Amino acid sequence: MADPIHDADEEAPAALSAVERYKRAREARKIAPPQRLADEPSHDTDTLWRGLTREGEMRVMVVRATQSVREATAALGCGPWGAKLVAELMTGAQLLRACLNPDEQLQISAVNTGSAGNFVVDAYVEGHMRATLRNPAASLDDGFLVGNGTVQFARTRRGKATYRSAIALEHDEIDQLLMRYLLESEQILSLLHLDIDVTEQGHVRHAVGFLVQAMPEGSRDDLSRLVANLESLTSLGTQMHAADPDAMAWAHALMDGFYWDQVARQSVSFRCPCSPERVLALLSTLPQADLEELAEDGEPLETTCDYCKTTYSVPLEQLSALMARPS
Ligand SMILES: [Zn+2]
Known part of the structure; x- marks a missing residue:
């Protein structure tokens, strides 16, 4: 395979030392001790x-x-x-x-x-x-x-x-x-x-x-x-x-x-990204009939996140507002 750097070196001895310097620096870097990150967190942090x-x-x-x-x-x-x-x-x-x-x-x-x-x-x-x-x-x-x-x-x-x-x-x-x-x-x-x-x-x-x-x-x-x-x-x-x-x-x-x-x-x-806004966004994707069923008992809607177990309460007015939205 052609080696343009090497061929050039043979014709131009001045460049050889530059290449040599580069190679040596590369070798030195290669065998230097591992670099460590400075920001090591304590053992009780993930x-x-x-x-x-x-x-x-x-x-x-x-x-x-x-x-x-x-x-x-x-x-x-x-x-x-x-x-x-x-x-x-x-x-x-x-x-x-x-x-x-x-x-x-x-x-x-x-x-x-x-x-x-x-x-x-x-x-x-x-x-x-x-x-x-x-x-x-x-x-x-x-x-x-x-x-x-x-x-x-x-x-x-x-x-x-x-x-x-x-x-x-x-x-x-x-x-x-x-x-x-x-x-x-x-x-x-x-x-x-x-x-x-x-x-x-x-x-x-x-x-x-x-x-x-x-x-x-x-x-x-x-x-x-x-x-x-x-x-x-x-x-x-x-x-x-x-x-x-x-x-x-x-x-x-x-x-x-x-x-x-x-x-x-x-x-x-x-960390769970759930929030009252996300609960409402999810409810807004439900068909009208499902929303009506959820509002049937006249109580605020209680829903619990499957991941972090945070409970959200959606007031009836918000459910009604969702039902009233144009479809
Ligand atoms: Zn959650």
């Missing part, structure tokens, strides 16, 4: 950080969603098994969303025969997320929490659907399911691991996870090297603690053999 190898072969994302999951599972009234499932869904959805375009949000929803029933998890652009499931008190004694069915992945950008894909659900572990989605629908070779610790009483000790991906410059071998590194590592959940909130010691061991930097961070939180 976060997602990204790392990238300097040759662009691999990227890694690490998330801590413990506090968000505690808030969501408390709102839902989860038992220990429901809490574990919600923790997996929220932590996993946050990692998956982080792989998408920065302005896309992700919804994962499943219709299935499991004892926990149908579930939905939303991961928003700002790092906010919420989840709901039909039977938060389900236990393994009732059978598999997640059964057979279909799971839909919907990506949206500013309210417009950008991508939708459905895959079959077959008693999957959530991390297996998400990896399958990444490979089948996004053609991204990745390793996603969720580390969830919930006590028998339903207390969420930690909800953390990581995702490593081979970039277009990377190869299956690069990913295999990371998997080999992983075998000698202790769990992320125990390595992410107050003295090392980003689990950098763990990350160095994971990325051993690669030159890499911590490149970006986003905060993560439980």
Whole structure:
């Protein structure tokens, strides 16, 4: 293959040193210690950080969603098994969303025969997320929490659907399911691991996870090297603690053999976008007959959000105003 830079160097010795200087600087940069982000949050704050190898072969994302999951599972009234499932869904959805375009949000929803029933998890652009499931008190004694069915992945950008894909659900572990989605629908070779610790009483000790991906410059071998590194590592959940909130010691061991930097961070939180305005907007889409039925008993309409359990009361006057609107 022609090498224009090299050919030019041979004809112009003065330029050679410039190229040489560039190469040396590049080599020096390549082997410099990893750059760390300065804004490391405390261990009781949720976060997602990204790392990238300097040759662009691999990227890694690490998330801590413990506090968000505690808030969501408390709102839902989860038992220990429901809490574990919600923790997996929220932590996993946050990692998956982080792989998408920065302005896309992700919804994962499943219709299935499991004892926990149908579930939905939303991961928003700002790092906010919420989840709901039909039977938060389900236990393994009732059978598999997640059964057979279909799971839909919907990506949206500013309210417009950008991508939708459905895959079959077959008693999957959530991390297996998400990896399958990444490979089948996004053609991204990745390793996603969720580390969830919930006590028998339903207390969420930690909800953390990581995702490593081979970039277009990377190869299956690069990913295999990371998997080999992983075998000698202790769990992320125990390595992410107050003295090392980003689990950098763990990350160095994971990325051993690669030159890499911590490149970006986003905060993560439980937040539901429901509001009185949204409730009214939803009601305004109902047919006249349904609105009349809701107003029949002469009481304000009470409605509770499936995700955060906030109750909204819609006064009769507002219902009447909706009914009076021109159709
Ligand atoms: Zn809500």
